[in-house]
Amino acid sequence: MLNTHTPTLFRAIKRLTTTLGFMVVILLFSVATVNAQTDERIYEIIDAVSEDRLRADVKKLADFGTRHTLSDTVSNTRGIGAAxxxxxxxxxxxxxxxNNCLDVFYQSNLVKKGDNNRITKDVMVVNVLAVQKGxxxxxxxxxMSGDIDSRISDPNNYTDDAPGANDNASGMAGTMEAARVLSKYSFENSIIYVGLxxxxxxxxxxxxxxxxxxxKGWEIIGIMNNxxxxxxxxVDGVIDNRTFRIFSEPxxxxETEQQRRARRFYGGEVDGIxxxxxxFIYKTTQDxxxxxxxxxxxxxDRFGRGGHHRPFNxxxxxxxxxxxAHENYTQQHQDIRTENGINYGDTFEHVNFPYNAKLTAVNAINLASIAWAPPTPKNVGIGGIVEANARLQWDAVDGAVAYKVYWRDTTSPTWDNARLITDGTSATLKGIVIDNFFFGVAAVGKDGHESPVAFPSQIIR
Known part of the structure; x- marks a missing residue:
């Protein structure tokens, strides 16, 4: 078994390309990628995330007083306009x-008074984008997104202090820090860092x-909303600086009615994009x-609640x-006050910056891994009905030097088994009965980075 934290392996393989034939190199590459991704740049990215910069940015955002969507836009020191x-x-x-690697601009939309009961006057909703072109x-x-705006107990109170240190200066600061770190690298795919x-x-x-x-016809690989x-x-008394949640819809x-009907017979109830x-984020983080x-x-999202990834879904x-993993409701959407010895309010002192840095790094390495990877395979077909073998085929992917066929038990949340394919765009998994597993295919790039997995979308005979 390879040590999954030995980043020098790929450098050695790259050096061999100058003296060895392609087949020998791809064999070594195959051994490397079966067990883990081992790009040393990922470790550099983790190490580059700065707690000090995150702390300074969260403090700056909280010090704008309020960043409520309907707050002051003229002041240079207070309100969402200044922020x-x-x-x-x-x-x-x-x-x-x-060297001007980011295209920075506003993207805005006018929302009219009365659009819902939280829009009490006409307001220009302004996003801030920094685009790193692939x-x-x-x-x-x-x-990667974070939210600019904040609120307190009354969602329509746009004048009183709403520092929003954790909700969501922590996510906005993380997005800005990821941009600082990843701007030092070049990627094949584009990355957007955005304050929503x-x-x-x-x-x-x-x-x-x-x-x-x-x-604009953008092809969105995915959004990681922080x-x-x-x-x-x-608020339940648990202290945990290691666990974080990844919410995703199934x-x-x-999806079309035809796709919904097909799921009844072929599966895929928990295998949407x-x-x-x-x-993908789970696996990259564990690696x-x-x-x-x-x-x-x-x-x-959380029970009955929503976040900014939902409009993209x-x-x-x-x-x-x-x-x-563990929210504290005394510090979330609360007027700043003290009651019964409890300090209410989303204030700066409640943010844990080592943890903030860890989750910023989680985002950064996943952005990089996706941005360095080839596109996800398309037109993945599967066959093997009433056979002893599962068969898969897919369209060739530009930039892929190999593919990984994944399978898992139907009750498993993660892709637990894989076979590397270096000689074409099809595979037969002998002895793997199609009835008992779910399957998918990922494309693998020259540095070992994989695309997200594509679940089969058609049946082959």
């Missing part, structure tokens, strides 16, 4: 430090950006950050929510 201008200026500084697939985007507004008033920023992506990634002390709401993105405990939650894109 978004500062975020944009920080993205621009990052871009200057990487060298090979500039129109394919993986997104209007979350607390009705997910308006996400709705606007998802519609913008549709209008909402509260800085708290380790739950299948897209945009968002669930595959969640599994490179084994000290962390990713917890996949089979639900769109509604538009048919893959999207998940990353957040702390």
């Amino acid at each position: 978004r201008r500062w975020i944009k200026s920080e993205f621009e500084k990052t871009s200057q430090n990487c 060298t090979k697939y500039p129109n394919r985007y993986v997104i 507004s209007g979350e607390e008033q009705g997910l308006y920023g996400g709705k606007g950006l998802a519609a913008h992506a549709k209008e 909402d509260m990634i800085g708290n380790i002390e739950g 299948v897209p709401p945009t 968002s669930r595959q993105l969640a599994r 490179y950050m084994p000290e962390m405990n990713p917890m996949m939650v089979y639900r769109l 509604d538009a048919g894109f893959a999207g998940i929510r990353i957040m702390e």
Whole structure:
């Protein structure tokens, strides 16, 4: 068994390409990628995430007083207008430090008074984007988001202090830090770092950006929505600085009636594109950050609640929510006060920055892994009905040097078994009965990075 934390392996293989034939190199590559991804740059990314920068950014955001969507937009020191201008200026500084590698801009939508009961006046919902264009697939985007806006007990109170240190300065600061770290690298796919507004008033920023992506014809690989990634002390008394939750819906709401009927006979109830993105994040985190405990939650979001990945799901894109495992409701959506010895309010001192840094690193390594990987295989077909073998085939993927066929027990949440395919776009798994497992295919790039898994979409005879 290979040591999954030996990043020098791929450097050795690359050196061999100058002296050995392709078949020998690909054999060594195959051994490396069966067990784990081993790109040393991923460890560099983890180490580069700075607690000090996160602390400074969360403090700055909290010090704007309130970032309520309907708050002041004129002041330079208070309100959401000042906050978004500062975020944009920080993205621009990052871009200057990487030879203008980021395209930084506002994306906005007007929301009219009365659109819902939390929109008490006309408001321009403004998102702040920093786009790092891919060298090979500039129109394919993986997104990391945090929310700019904040609120207190009354969702319509846009004048009183709402520092929103954990909800969601922690996610916004994490997004800015990921941009600083990853801007030092070049990727084949594009990455978007975005601060979304209007979350607390009705997910308006996400709705606007998802519609913008549709209008521009962007191919969205997936969005990693970060909402509260800085708290380790739950209201239930649990203190946990290792576990985090990944929320994902089972299948897209945009599936057709034909697809729904097919699932009854062929399976796939928990294998939509968002669930595959969640599994990707789970696996990458376990490979490179084994000290962390990713917890996949089979639900769109918390019970009866919502987050900014949902508008992307509604538009048919893959999207998940990353957040702390144990929420503290005394510090969430609360007026700042002290009652019965309890300090209520989402204030700076409650944020745990070592944990904030860990979850920022989780995002950064998954952004990088996806952005360095080839596209997900398309037109994956499966056969093997009333046979002793499972058969799969798929379209060739540009940039893939190999593929991985995955399978798992139907009750398993993770892809537990894999076979590397280096000689074509089909595979027969002898002795693996199709009835007893679920299957998928991922494309593997030259550095060992894999695409998210594609679940079969058609039956082959």
